[in-house]
Amino acid sequence: MPTRRLLIPVICLAALTAACDGDSVRISSTRTEDNDAKGALKVVETLQCPRTIGSLTRKGSASAEGTVCTYTGPRGAEVSLHLVKLDGGSAADALKAFEDRLSTSLPQAVAQLRAASAEGAAAAADAEAAHPPASGDRASVSAPGVDIQAEGDDATVRLPGLHIESKGDEASVRIGGFHIDASDGEGSVNIEGSEGGDNVSVQANQDAAEIRTSAGGGATRASWILTDNRPSEAGWRLVGYEARGPAGGPIVVATVRSRDRDRGSVFEDAKDLVALNVGE
Structure with missing residues (x-):
């Protein structure tokens, strides 16, 4: 049974x-009940921007009537805090x-991931057509709730809450609400999942990766x-954002550009x- 493939x-x-500190922009806020199990977030009217926080140091004062603050970090990293109505x-x-806007800072990554996504379905179809049933060792295990079938480098594993399919260099795994596709040949992995209303998506191909998360509620x-x-x-080498806010807004968004x-x-x-301004 192709154990190495299943580990991919x-x-x-x-x-x-x-x-x-005394030079920070003050905050004015109220609580909102958004019926969110994670706790209520604050309705923010102006940003609170301390002079320093962790490795970040604020540049100047808040601009645009207290809705934007800019910070610098190690190796010239840039962080901007935005209040968005x-x-x-x-x-x-x-x-x-x-x-x-942030994606324009990493055009190679965007192009690579878009190409991988566009070619993914076609490549999977071609691989299926070009990969005949393998000859050689076979294995079959069947029991209540368990079904394992293997032939050569191909395998299918079905367990309660777990579904794995492997064909040569490629593997597909379903675990609960998560679906993972991986390919040795193309150096890629895609993960999609949802649990309790929370969602995560990871797309990686060669040098580039994109990770997206969102909470339910x-x-x-x-x-x-x-x-x-x-x-x-x-x-x-890295761009991204962290965003939080009550239903209906405003939302507080911290954007990041880093050379690490x-x-x-x-x-x-x-x-x-973000948490300082709007809560967890």
């Missing part, structure tokens, strides 16, 4: 797994605008990260800025 998605999944629009549309709790092993012309591919302290400090 598991390995890929594992691999992807301060106070205000939805005015009847959706948080998803507002975040898509941030995503589009009416409030906005979302993050998005795009990374590339290859630095852009400006040296960026690892999320590290910069992204965590950006998350702390």
Whole structure:
């Protein structure tokens, strides 16, 4: 039984797994009951932007009437904190605008992931047609709730809450609400999942990866990260955002651009800025 192939998605999944001072902008807020099990988030009217938080140092004062603050971090990392009023629009549309702007800093990653996504379905169909049934060792195990079938490099495993299919260099795994596709030949892994209303999506191909998460409920709790092993012309290797806000807004969004591919302290400090303003 091709044990090494079945380990591919598991390995890929594992691999992807301060106070205000006198010069800070003051906050004015009220609590809103959004019936969210994670707790109510605050309705923010102006941003609270401490001079320093973790590894970040604020540049100047807040601009645009207290709705934007800019920070610098290690190796020239850039973090901007935004207060975004939805005015009847959706948080998803507002975040898509941030995503589009940030993506321009990593054009190679965007092109690579789009090409991989567009070619994925066609490649899977071609692989299915070009991969005849393998000859050689066979294994079959059947029991209540258990079905394991293996032939050569191909295998199908069905257990309660777990479904694995492996064909040569490719593997597909379903675990509860998660679906993982992996390919040795193309160096890619895709993960889609939902549990208790919370969603996670990971797409990785060669040098680039995109990670997206969102929490269930009416409030906005979302993050998005795009990374590339290859630095852009400006040296960026990671861009992303952390966003939170009550249902109907406003939402607080911290955008990040970093020359380190690892999320590290910069992204965590950006998350702390968001939490300081709107809550967890």
